[in-house]
Amino acid sequence: MDVFTSAPLAHTPCAVALGNFDGVHRGHVLVLSQVLDSPNPTVVTFEPHPREYFSGQTGFLLTPEQEKLDLVAGLGFVQAVVLPFNEQLARLPAVQFVQEILVAQLQVKRISIGPDFQFGYKRGGSAALLRELAPSFGFEVCICSEEQWQQGRVSSSAIRAALEQGDLTTARYLLGRNYLLRGTVVAGDGRGRQLGFPTANLNILERKFVPRSGVYRVSARWQKEERLGLLNIGYRPTFDGFTRSVEAHLLDWQGDLYGEILTLELLQYLRPEQKFGSVEELKRQIALDISMALAVPES
Known part of the structure; x- marks a missing residue:
């Protein structure tokens, strides 16, 4: 899998799965799988994790960068765009993120996103915004439903909670491995x-x-x-x-x-x-x- 830290270097046009994808768990795999049958299936993610950037906290990642990329490559992606999460990107309004990075640079034709993922300055971008912009920019949007289990939503925080208890059975189920x-x-x-x-x-x-x-x-x-x-x-x-x-x-x-x-x-x-x-x-x-x-x- 080709890995780029600058969107203009990527193979285009492409279909994009957009998210942080920490853990590459069952819910993430559902989002990621929606673009695998498209030309140039591409993961667009961020490094460092926005939570690390804004809070200064560390030690919470289930899958640091290389581990995450290894898992994504194993799903069949041809490329990943790992955008450096810095002040410039953090201050980029959501509409500009879509217009400048996804549309102009990546020539996106399809975007897959989780229902609660937010992006852009002050988290102004959402699945709803992508749907609103899709007709103007000519891309398709796939908003995946949340993956559920008996105690609620499959999430990275639920996996960490299970691991904190030594509950490997639950962690294994939520991760899928x-x-x-x-x-x-x-x-x-x-x-x-x-x-x-x-x-x-x-x-x-x-x-x-x-x-x-x-x-x-x-x-x-x-x-x-x-x-x-x-x-x-x-x-x-x-x-x-x-x-x-x-x-x-x-x-x-x-x-x-x-x-x-x-x-x-x-x-x-x-x-x-x-x-x-x-x-x-x-x-x-x-x-x-x-x-x-x-x-x-x-x-």
């Missing part, structure tokens, strides 16, 4: 190796949402390798830790992973993080965690 953590393996303090359970310490992007602290059953991938493993997220209270770590113990594997990019697919939440009375008690619990992870049949 398992949640991923990806990071470079960096040197730790060697505590896991001293315990007899060496771990790969991951440097996770600060912008990436990290789920509830605790122990998870995961599938770990790097290069052409894949192994079952345990993931510990937390502060290692048995050793009075103060900083959160994300570290994986790979089952049935030994070797040096420093510098590798490890992708962890979260399969099952096993237990909360807890403080043990002794190192030996912790080691016994880790052995039980491994037995529990191995006892789950592969699907």
Whole structure:
């Protein structure tokens, strides 16, 4: 998939799915799918996320930029236009955004959008505005209905809420896949190796949402390798830790992973993080965690 940070560089004319698409969840896939059968299906999204730009908050993204683009490419898109979200774009009125970027630069013929997505200066643009402008500019508008589940609307916030509870079943349903953590393996303090359970310490992007602290059953991938493993997220209270770590113990594997990019697919939440009375008690619990992870049949 071709990725452009400037709309005039994109292949035109095109059909556009417009949105932030953080998570690329079931609701997003519905919006994205509406343009896939059109010439030059194109995702138009923003970097950084507008919420990051306006609030300065970080650590909430389900899918940082590259992960989002990888997922979108897997759906069959030929190109993505990632517009730099800066002061100039933030102050661009919605009608000008449509006229200058979507129509003049991208020569859009079809636009797919979620029912509540807003764009342009002070969020002045909406699905209703696109419908109003469509006859004048000669494009078609597809406004997708909201994807629902038993507790309401499928949304990125609902996925984060599930992950905060360690509820991987709900998160998996809303995403349509398992949640991923990806990071470079960096040197730790060697505590896991001293315990007899060496771990790969991951440097996770600060912008990436990290789920509830605790122990998870995961599938770990790097290069052409894949192994079952345990993931510990937390502060290692048995050793009075103060900083959160994300570290994986790979089952049935030994070797040096420093510098590798490890992708962890979260399969099952096993237990909360807890403080043990002794190192030996912790080691016994880790052995039980491994037995529990191995006892789950592969699907």
